[in-house]
Amino acid sequence: MAALLEAEAVSFTYPDGTRALQNVTLSIPEGKKIAVLGPNGAGKSTLFLHFNGILRPQEGWIYFAGARISYSHTALQQLRQQVGIVFQDPDSMLFAASVRQEISFGPLNLGLSKEEVLARVEAAMAATGVKDLGDKPTHFLSYGQKKRVAIASVLAMEPRVIIFDEPTAYLDPRSTREVMALLETISRKGTTIILSTHDVDIAYTWADYIYVLAAGQVIGAGTPAEVFRDAPLLEAADLARPWLLDVYEDLKNKGWLPLEAPVPKSRDELLALIPYRSRSRLAI
CATH class of the missing domain: 3.40.50.300 (P-loop containing nucleotide triphosphate hydrolases)
Known part of the structure; x- marks a missing residue:
C-alpha cells in the first residue's frame, strides 16, 4: 500500500x-x-x-x-x-x-x-x-x-x-x-x-x-504481535507487555491452549480459542 x-x-x-x-x-x-x-x-x-x-x-x-x-x-x-x-x-x-x-x-x-x-x-x-x-x-x-x-x-x-x-x-x-x-x-x-x-x-x-x-x-x-512478543525490544523501550498476551502465553504453558493457537487481538478472540469446558474455570 x-x-x-x-x-x-x-x-x-x-x-x-x-x-x-x-x-x-x-x-x-x-x-x-x-x-x-x-x-x-x-x-x-x-x-x-x-x-x-x-x-x-x-x-x-x-x-x-x-x-x-x-x-x-x-x-x-x-x-x-x-x-x-x-x-x-x-x-x-x-x-x-x-x-x-x-x-x-x-x-x-x-x-x-x-x-x-x-x-x-x-x-x-x-x-x-x-x-x-x-x-x-x-x-x-x-x-x-x-x-x-x-x-x-x-x-x-x-x-x-x-x-x-x-x-x-x-x-x-x-x-x-x-x-x-x-x-x-x-x-x-x-x-x-x-x-x-x-x-x-x-x-x-x-x-x-x-x-x-x-x-x-x-x-x-x-x-x-511482533512488537509485543519481542522481549528485548520491550525492555529497551521500557514497555510492558499487554495483559492479553500474558494470559495467552500462560494458557498455552498450562496446556489449556494448543501451541499452534493463533495470537488473539481481543478478549473475545482469546475466549474463542479456549475449549468450552475450560471456560468456566477461568476468570478473565
Whole structure:
C-alpha cells in the first residue's frame, strides 16, 4: 500500500541542545491505524510536529502523498488541511467563545461557503457526540468534553490524516472507551490515524502497525504481535507487555491452549480459542 506520510533520515535538535530525533525513517500507509510508542522524551511529539510542518527537519525530509514537503506559507496551509493534529492537552487548541465557533474556525478559513461550513460543523459535532454543546462556552466544558471538541475541530477540516498525541491521557475508563470507539469510526471512513500512547493494551488491540521510538530513534517496528512478543525490544523501550498476551502465553504453558493457537487481538478472540469446558474455570 502506498505511503501517505514518510520521514526520511530526519534529525532535529532543540535550541537547548536536546537531540529529539536522530536519523528517523518511517512510512505511514494510507488508511491504516498506526501507533507510535516509547517512553517520555522518545521524540514522539517532535515527530508529529514535523508531520504537519510545525517543525522543519534540520536533516532529512518529510513527504506527504509522495511529494517532499515545501515550507512556503501556502504549501504549509495546504498540508495542514490534510494533516490534522489533536494535541494531548485540549486547552492548547481551544480558544473560541463557544463550541460551535471553535469547530467552525478551520472550515471558515478554507474559504468554504456558509452552507458547506455549517454542514461540516454539524457532521463533526454529531460524530463526536457534542451536538448538544454547540452554544456552550468552551471554558465551561469538562476535560472529556474538551477532548471531543478538539477532535471535532480537526474532523471538520476533513483531513486525510489525523494525529492524536496521547488521546486517552487523564480520561476515565468510560471516556477512554468512547474516544477509542470514535477513532475506530473515523478509521473506518478511510482516514489515516496515527497515535501515541503509553497504554500498551490500547496499542495492541487497536493498531495495524507499531513504531517504537527511544532516545529519538526508531528502535523497532512491526505488527502488534511482533512488537509485543519481542522481549528485548520491550525492555529497551521500557514497555510492558499487554495483559492479553500474558494470559495467552500462560494458557498455552498450562496446556489449556494448543501451541499452534493463533495470537488473539481481543478478549473475545482469546475466549474463542479456549475449549468450552475450560471456560468456566477461568476468570478473565
